[in-house]
Amino acid sequence: MTDGDASAEFLPAGEARETVRTALIKWYEADHRAYPWRETDDAYPILVSEIMSQQTQLDRVVDAWGDFLDRWPTVEDLAAASRGDVVSFWSSHSLGYNNRAKYLHEAATQVLEEYDGEFPETPAELQELMGVGPYTANAVASFAFNNGDAVVDTNVKRVLYRAFDVPDDDSAFEGVASDLMPSDRSRVWNNAIMELGGVACGKTPNCDTAGCPWRQWCHAYETGDFTAPDVPTQPSFEGSRRQFRGRVIEALGEYDELTLDELGPRIRVDYAPEGTHGRAWLRGLLADLSDDGLVEIADQEDETTVRLQT
Numbered sequence: 579m580t581d582g583d584a585s586a587e588f589l590p591a592g593e594a595r596e597t598v599r600t601a602l603i604k605w606y607e608a609d610h611r612a613y614p615w616r617e618t619d620d621a622y623p624i625l626v627s628e629i630m631s632q633q634t635q636l637d638r639v640v641d642a643w644g645d646f647l648d649r650w651p652t653v654e655d656l657a658a659a660s661r662g663d664v665v666s667f668w669s670s671h672s673l674g675y676n677n678r679a680k681y682l683h684e685a686a687t688q689v690l691e692e693y694d695g696e697f698p699e700t701p702a703e704l705q706e707l708m709g710v711g712p713y714t715a716n717a718v719a720s721f722a723f724n725n726g727d728a729v730v731d732t733n734v735k736r737v738l739y740r741a742f743d744v745p746d747d748d749s750a751f752e753g754v755a756s757d758l759m760p761s762d763r764s765r766v767w768n769n770a771i772m773e774l775g776g777v778a779c780g781k782t783p784n785c786d787t788a789g790c791p792w793r794q795w796c797h798a799y800e801t802g803d804f805t806a807p808d809v810p811t812q813p814s815f816e817g818s819r820r821q822f823r824g825r826v827i828e829a830l831g832e833y834d835e836l837t838l839d840e841l842g843p844r845i846r847v848d849y850a851p852e853g854t855h856g857r858a859w860l861r862g863l864l865a866d867l868s869d870d871g872l873v874e875i876a877d878q879e880d881e882t883t884v885r886l887q888t
């Protein structure tokens with residue numbers, strides 16, 4: 579994708595946009611939840627995982643998915659199965675509406691009969707399969723064929739809204755999501771941005787504990803306003819003053835004393851001495867802690883040092 583004009587007001591431009599992309603992919607590749615369907619690029623098991631996870635929590639899907647593939651390891655095996663067996667497997671694993679099982683069986687038959695046993699590779703063609711809607715088609719195209727569009731689900735909207743101040747508007751979300759996705763990398767990108775929304779930028783965000791790779795660009799992290807389209811009121815704690823006070827105490831507990839500029843980056847990754855969250859902001863926080871008798875501030879000639887009150 580090129581850096582489209584539509585996103586220019588939200589996303590960093592040029593090389594900085596590339597840095598934003600790389601940061602997320604690196605974060606995802608360094609550590610992510612290990613679902614077994616993420617280890618394959620075979621469309622059949624990926625489709626099974628997507629259909630199952632439409633109604634069931636991912637952690638519960640893992641066992642059902644493994645059992646399903648033990649029983650019907652290939653799309654040919656599934657097409658040859660009796661529909662009744664597939665439906666009863668579905669019920670016995672509490673996978674929700676049995677129609678999904680019927681559709682999955684029907685889709686397997688279609689792959690054999692209409693596509694010679696080879697899954698189609700584009701989102702548009704995948705949508706021709708029974709029970710496969712736009713979201714699932716795009717997920718399979720991305721994860722199996724690295725050939726999808728940018729996913730825009732509730733998690734992704736929350737991330738884009740918070741990080742880049744994208745308005746709550748579907749076409750704005752779609753434009754930005756699409757311009758942000760590096761071209762030809764839908765497999766890793768869609769996994770990574772969904773992981774970010776699931777692990778770091780949930781309704782109650784865990785920016786620091788999850789090591790969010792976008793903190794330095796994130797509008798919500800900068801302003802402390804973590805509301806989002808699906809989070810109408812400010813979630814508690816993360817970004818709040820109470821949290822930063824806790825971090826100051828924790829950091830000072832590890833040192834005899836620190837200067838403002840030594841302490842600042844230990845409190846916020848986006849600390850910049852003259853920035854919004856710089857010395858003036860830190861002094862305000864420290865003044866409160868000093869009033870509460872928790873820290874001592876020593877203003878010397880050319881610098882200020884801080885220590886825990888003894």
Ligand code: SF4
Nearest residue numbers: 778779785790793796
């Ligand atoms: S810094 Fe926090 S709010 Fe911003 S994108 Fe990361 S997890 Fe979400």
